[in-house]
Amino acid sequence: MACFAYINMIIPILLLRISILSRGSYAQTAPNCPLSGPVYLVPGGPITQTTAIPKAISTFNDSLNLGLQNGTLNVSNSSFHITIFSASETLFEFNHVAPATRDGLTSGTLDRNTIFRTGSIGKLLATYSLLAATGLRYINDPVTKWIPELAAASFENDVDTVRWEDISIKALASHLSGLRDFSIADLSLVYNASEAQQLGLPTLQKDMVLTCGTDVKLPACSRSDFFNQFKKLHPVTSAFNMPIYSNVAWQVLAYAIEGMTNKTFAEHLEASLTRPLNLTGTFLSPPPRTTTLNAIIPGNEIESWWALDAGDGTSSAAGLTVSTGADLAAIGQSILSSSLLPQPLTREWLKPVTHTSDLRVSVGMPWEIFRTELASPSASIPNGNASKENTRIVDLYCKNGGIGAYNTEMGLSPEHGFGFVVLTAGRPPTSGPDLRPATLQLLNRMITETFLPAFELAAQEQTAHRFAGTYASSETDGSSKMSLTLVAKDGGLGLGVYNWTEGGQDQLKSYFAAIEEGNVEELTQKPTLRLYPVGLFGGQKLAFRGVFELPGQGNVFSTDGMPPFRTYCASWSTVGEPTYGNVGLDDFVFEVDQSGRTIALIARGARRTIYKQS
Template sequence: MFSRVCIAASLWSLLTSAQTGQVCPLLGPIYPPPAHPSTSKEFGLAQQNTQTVLNDALLTGSTKFGPLDNTTISFSIQGFSLENDSPIFDYNFAAPGLNGSLTSGTLDSSTTYRIGSMSKLLTVYTLLRSSGFSDFSQSITKFVPELAKQSCSKEDDLDKVCWGDVTVGALASHMAGILREYALSDLAVADGSLTQYGFPVLNPSAVPSCGYPNPKPCSRQEFFNGLAAFHPVFPPFTTPVYSNVAFQLLGYAIESVTGRSFNDVLTTEVLKPLGASSTSLALPRNYTNAIIPFNATVSGWDADAADEGPAGGMYSTTSDFSKIGRSILNFTLLGASMTRAWMKPLTHTSSLTFSVGAPWEIIRVSLPLQRNSTSTRIVDLYTKSGNIGLYSAIVVLSPDHNFGFTILSTGVNSEQQVLILSNLLTDIWLPAFEAAAMEEANARFVGTYADPASQNDTFITVSFDRNVPGLGISEWKSRGVDIKAAYLLLQNAPSNSTLSISLYPTGLGDSLDVGFRATLDVLPETDTIGAFSTKCTDWAAVDGAAYGKVGIDEFVFGLDKCDGKAASLSPRVLRQKLVRV
């Protein structure tokens, strides 16, 4: 018996970096995304609550996240998931104060709005479809000859952008350190009488003579002639600085890479394959179903973004963006590896809950493991918002749950309305999808798995604890050895310690085999405090040891091909297949 304990303990002793302290889940889903979320009770309640909460909010004009304009702002929202072909929710509100704004007389998921900077998402999507990540590390001067002609040196870096140091990836992630706007934010264009406020009289050549929205769109030559006069904001890769100009340059880069117009590449590579026929770069020729508050000029409906279109000039519908969102979550156009690489942060901001990608605006949400649970985990929501004229928009994706939603809105101060609606929908639906995933995982995986020849000596019990992330292993014996007890002895853990083993899906496998990795946490917490505390280091211990070229923490569930439930469990390091009892 002693020899068995020593052998089992020696296997686990290799995991010297295992977490001691709190249970800190790996980043990503703690259960496989729900395959049938609509069968969950929480899912059904969320659908009911969406209607009820929105109806009540519009009736009262208030929500727990702030006031909701029920008079002068119209909006359309639609939710989608990979496992549902039809929308999981669809809601449209035509504000009574915007009568006459609907060209068809009806507001629905096919009504066209302007989407502002949500266009940037489609621009990067188009770029990745054209050349993948191969050009992300290339200087923009390789693709835009006008920039290659502009030189700079350390002596004049306060006055000139060193374009040779600006990469395509820096532009896509707002890390180029260049100007935000060409003319839109220039006060000399908006109001030439600022001398009364102490501003100097400007030479006429210092005032932008073109650009969105006034006085007219720039030609390519006018744009680059004027761009040379702008100062840099930061050196590249210093800090995120939002830039619309960056995406105009990306539009030119895409044209250089493909030898085709940006509009042609966008349409043929992204919109047509997805059937997003109501999405366009330019003003739709036939807008029989559109929303235009007040008139086309006041609303900004017909403002010509011209070459700035890749930054914020596009038009779309909630129905189309459901198709676009599904395609991203489903790896439809880019493939799994490239899409996963795309959906990662490229820089932090000064907020602990906000990061930036290309061009993702990543919101980090602390999500309870279960309703009313005191334990939480981090969920990253990949979003892109936009504003142009009186239009505001956002798309939100949760890769952990294969779920997302789009909100399109128009009216005075519609941007604030979009933020409030985003909070409401996230508050309702994120816990619902987490609950649906948990319910499915319980039904599919929780149970005891044993060696048919020696059930009492070799078995694993997979369990669920509402305050611990993921599935757990509550009991584990191999050839009569209590693996969890052996591990605690090996670690010289205090007598009151327990070992928590959590299982997390890896996304590896197929319809018959599902891969998981385990993390080990010695409780209660005995960690140090301070900036260099070793809390939440489970990620560093994953695959921390192998035995015969197989990770000690690797587990595979074998699924029944009829009902999709686990029929077996293989702790692969022990070369065993345990059958569900």
């Protein structure tokens, strides 16, 4: 037994060593491969003082006006409000009133304080309020801990009944509960018995007909009615098996929140979000019609779904909330600045939970995460060669909402401190295709295609201003002189390191050879080194990490026809390696003074501090 135990212990150790050694290279051999995350510091301060953002605002404003003039945008049927913001500033607002909806403006005006129905934005409010109130304390609890009706539910088999104890709070909040919707878009509410029969649908028995639910034609369910009907649903799949978009999961989440907080969902939302953020136009259901109400109600209250009954408010978590451009922008800014949540929690929240069948789309809590390639701002390379465009992957954290006459989008780019809100309200056309959802998507594309590159350029501009220049050692200790040049506007990503020498020796070649455990003479290409911020600040220091690469053309992120295990971006797997005296050769720290002005660069692996000359 002792010998067998020893063998069982030693085999994993050997496998670990083989795994480490098999990586071979600590340098990134695929070209143009940055670390995940921002390649420049997130833009800060008065961002409108950069050249990129005012230009983008002007371009976008012109594009909107042109689209309204030439009919590219659905000018006659869809009214809309747009807000573009940074973490600390409202940068741009735009309002368009469509003729078909003008009579639906209760105050006669469309502005940042006009109330819209916002659909599934309620899912974002429910999740955010949960995190603000309880953090991640209960996130892995089974839902049965907080909802006695589900704890007492009977179970027959996995095909016919739900294993409620397998569904966690996290599963509910990330579309991984395996639950389908309840009462939403049920065809029995669309077609009468005769129409259903003509379509080949069976006749429903009396006990199969919905009597309450989330539909403008139904009264809201009481808690007991909801769970009595909800427990009869067949599962779509098991928990955490695959993402299944589920509205009803958030109503269940709202009931769980009531159990956690010992408050009604309305009281909880007021305490955790509405009051702390001073949201004046965000409610679980529409406010009363008064002479001072500033809202948009296309058509009548039934046609627009404005009058949808939210009952006890828990169904609003699924998608019945109302809000304004001003309030949604304030919510977005609070997320970008992490004003309500501790920063580690915000960072964890702004990460994918699962993927979808689309390579470009992942799912969070409750984020719809769109992955897109973003080109580096182009500029001339210092040695006079033509620049090439490098691209990187950027994740957009979005939440879409659609209900009745309304469509909404909130989008955030945490890597840029950038966000936007689009609220639309429209009436269906009297003839032809319904372009209302397409209007929202077109506006979303116009915004991201204009402002993502602009924020990247603004970030590059600010990073270049702070860090680009020549650095040199003082040689007061008798050591040989070390110097290098940092360039941000060279067509690459992050800060490019050029002319790094010590006592006449090319340090880039020397360090690359050391990393690869080879000889300088064997290098046939001149290596490159790019520095990227890693989000660590303190003691008047900012931490960066370097990625050593060999130059090359092509886009390492391309997935077209690319099977696994070909060339891929693996810089994440070699951060901090190899070490020299237990310090990574990729470890760089900027020293700044109290005003933020850069004083020096510490190359920790080289044990040298070099001072900014220009």
